[in-house]
Amino acid sequence: MIEFRQVSKTYPGSSNPVVKDLSFEVPEGEICVLVGPSGCGKTTSMRMVNRLIEITEGEILIDGEPNTAMSGTQLRRKIGYAIQQIGLFPHRTIADNIGTVPNLLGWDKGRIRARVDELLDLVGLSPDDYRDRYPAELSGGQQQRVGVARALAADPPIMLMDEPFGAVDPITRERLQDEFLRIQENIKKTIVFVTHDIDEAIKMGNKIAILKQGGVLAQYDTPQNILSRPDSEFVSSFVGADRVLKRLSLTRVSEMDLEQANGGTDGLPRISARLTVKDALSELIDSGQSKAVVEKDGENGLLTFEAIEALTSGTSDGGEQSA
Amino acid sequence: MSNQALLLLQDVLGEPKLIDWEWLRENFSEDVIPALQGHIFLSFVSVAIALVIALPIGVISARYRKIYPPVTAVTGVLYSIPSLALFAMLISIPGVVIGPSPVIIALVAYSLLILIRNTVAGIDSVPPETIDAARGMGLTNRQILLRVELPLALPIIVAGVRIATVTIIGIATIGAYINGGGLGALIFDGIDRQFPTEIIAGAVLATALAIIADLLLLGLERYLRPWARARRT
Numbered sequence: 313m314i315e316f317r318q319v320s321k322t323y324p325g326s327s328n329p330v331v332k333d334l335s336f337e338v339p340e341g342e343i344c345v346l347v348g349p350s351g352c353g354k355t356t357s358m359r360m361v362n363r364l365i366e367i368t369e370g371e372i373l374i375d376g377e378p379n380t381a382m383s384g385t386q387l388r389r390k391i392g393y394a395i396q397q398i399g400l401f402p403h404r405t406i407a408d409n410i411g412t413v414p415n416l417l418g419w420d421k422g423r424i425r426a427r428v429d430e431l432l433d434l435v436g437l438s439p440d441d442y443r444d445r446y447p448a449e450l451s452g453g454q455q456q457r458v459g460v461a462r463a464l465a466a467d468p469p470i471m472l473m474d475e476p477f478g479a480v481d482p483i484t485r486e487r488l489q490d491e492f493l494r495i496q497e498n499i500k501k502t503i504v505f506v507t508h509d510i511d512e513a514i515k516m517g518n519k520i521a522i523l524k525q526g527g528v529l530a531q532y533d534t535p536q537n538i539l540s541r542p543d544s545e546f547v548s549s550f551v552g553a554d555r556v557l558k559r560l561s562l563t564r565v566s567e568m569d570l571e572q573a574n575g576g577t578d579g580l581p582r583i584s585a586r587l588t589v590k591d592a593l594s595e596l597i598d599s600g601q602s603k604a605v606v607e608k609d610g611e612n613g614l615l616t617f618e619a620i621e622a623l624t625s626g627t628s629d630g631g632e633q634s635a
Numbered sequence: 636m637s638n639q640a641l642l643l644l645q646d647v648l649g650e651p652k653l654i655d656w657e658w659l660r661e662n663f664s665e666d667v668i669p670a671l672q673g674h675i676f677l678s679f680v681s682v683a684i685a686l687v688i689a690l691p692i693g694v695i696s697a698r699y700r701k702i703y704p705p706v707t708a709v710t711g712v713l714y715s716i717p718s719l720a721l722f723a724m725l726i727s728i729p730g731v732v733i734g735p736s737p738v739i740i741a742l743v744a745y746s747l748l749i750l751i752r753n754t755v756a757g758i759d760s761v762p763p764e765t766i767d768a769a770r771g772m773g774l775t776n777r778q779i780l781l782r783v784e785l786p787l788a789l790p791i792i793v794a795g796v797r798i799a800t801v802t803i804i805g806i807a808t809i810g811a812y813i814n815g816g817g818l819g820a821l822i823f824d825g826i827d828r829q830f831p832t833e834i835i836a837g838a839v840l841a842t843a844l845a846i847i848a849d850l851l852l853l854g855l856e857r858y859l860r861p862w863a864r865a866r867r868t
Contacts, residue, residue: 388770390773395768395771397762398764401768402762
């Protein structure tokens with residue numbers, strides 16, 4: 313668990329703090345996304361966790377201990393670190409890059425090699441093909457996979473990720489996000505994830521902390537609640553006018569309560585239950601019909617505009633988060 | 636008439652043949668080889684000492700930017716003193732005897748500017764995100780310097796060593812003026828005796844030495860940088 317307690321950062325010679333009185337908790341095994349416009353202090357906040365930037369006031373607790381209890385370098389070896397520009401060592405092989413922290417921690421060679429191969433498999437790169445290559449031989453997407461593998465190398469309970477999928481094209485980014493969420497289901501790391509992209513925040517986060525200029529926390533909540541109950545003008549405008557649609561993207565059709573289709577489904581469009589409700593709505597509009605057939609648990613259900621509307625209306629919970 | 640004229644010309648030049656192969660054969664192991672060895676010794680020792688001085692100064696200058704301008708100013712002045720004058724000045728200092736030592740001091744002084752500048756440029760060339768990632772993973776400053784910055788700065792540092800070496804091999808010939816030895820001794824002797832063979836032997840060997848040293852260093856740099864050979868296909 314990571315706990316920010318009244319954390320502020322002011323650079324010497326400046327009277328305006330870049331982060332101000334920041335307090336929130338990241339529960340064990342969850343992804344907390346820090347999101348906000350540029351200059352909101354999100355990266356600064358993340359970098360204070362592993363003390364790449366020192367706090368001016370307040371404290372950050374990791375599992376109840378202040379993060380100043382040990383030296384900065386010792387602390388950082390226990391926290392995974394992945395950044396947008398990746399920063400692979402160009403002069404080291406992929407295996408050496410991934411083995412950086414285990415090597416610092418003094419693991420023996422056999423254990424490091426086994427761990428490197430395990431991680432390459434985990435991020436979908438064949439160890440035999442990639443282990444001995446140099447970063448320059450890899451595509452941007454492959455390098456970001458290696459960057460994530462390197463951050464996971466010593467199996468740290470906590471990870472810091474600063475736009476870790478930012479330097480690739482949108483299609484690759486989407487795939488990397490999905491793969492990482494799948495990995496996270498198993499490894500259950502406590503993650504502070506920084507992005508400027510609200511869609512990525514909604515997709516990746518169990519919790520989202522929206523920051524505004526001056527490093528002030530505007531809202532800290534689940535993606536659902538941020539979309540359904542933005543508690544300020546700033547948050548609702550940052551989230552965007554399409555926040556209702558964004559909420560629909562959090563739910564899959566398979567998670568909805570659908571009314572039974574009692575025959576009469578001829579001529580109606582069929583929609584996959586695996587789609588998000590947002591995509592299903594798009595298909596429904598495209599079909600020109602007012603309802604569509606969804607096959608779910610071997611039965612036919614009916615997806616209607618009313619059912620979708622019910623999902624978005626009021627402040628009631630609109631379903632489980634799809635991630 | 637042509638015979639007469641040729642003889643007259645020979646008198647003027649003092650020596651009939653540009654290259655006296657006989658002399659070369661007879662003096663090769665006694666004069667030429669020791670001069671070459673002496674030259675290699677002077678150049679190698681000077682570059683080595685200069686590197687030992689320049690690397691730490693370069694590293695510190697890259698870290699603490701304020702000292703970099705004064706460092707380049709001082710080494711820049713050293714670099715711009717005419718070599719003959721520097722040699723003469725050095726032997727006028729009490730306690731400095733003529734011979735190889737003042738030559739080495741001067742050659743070191745000449746290399747510093749190039750080596751320090753290239754060390755700083757090399758360290759500056761390391762991508763900031765690579766250093767950020769290294770720090771973020773818990774490398775200490777010392778580990779970042781030794782495992783990340785210096786290896787990545789290597790090509791630019793070696794490029795500096797190559798320039799310094801070629802420069803020094805050239806300037807070292809003048810060191811013979813203050814009895815530093817080396818190939819310059821052949822050249823000065825040839826000038827004194829108006830004997831072109833010696834001059835040419837010294838000049839050709841000094842040039843060849845510079846070219847060979849340059850190629851060897853280039854090879855060394857390639858060898859030390861396996862990652863540069865591997866490029867995306």
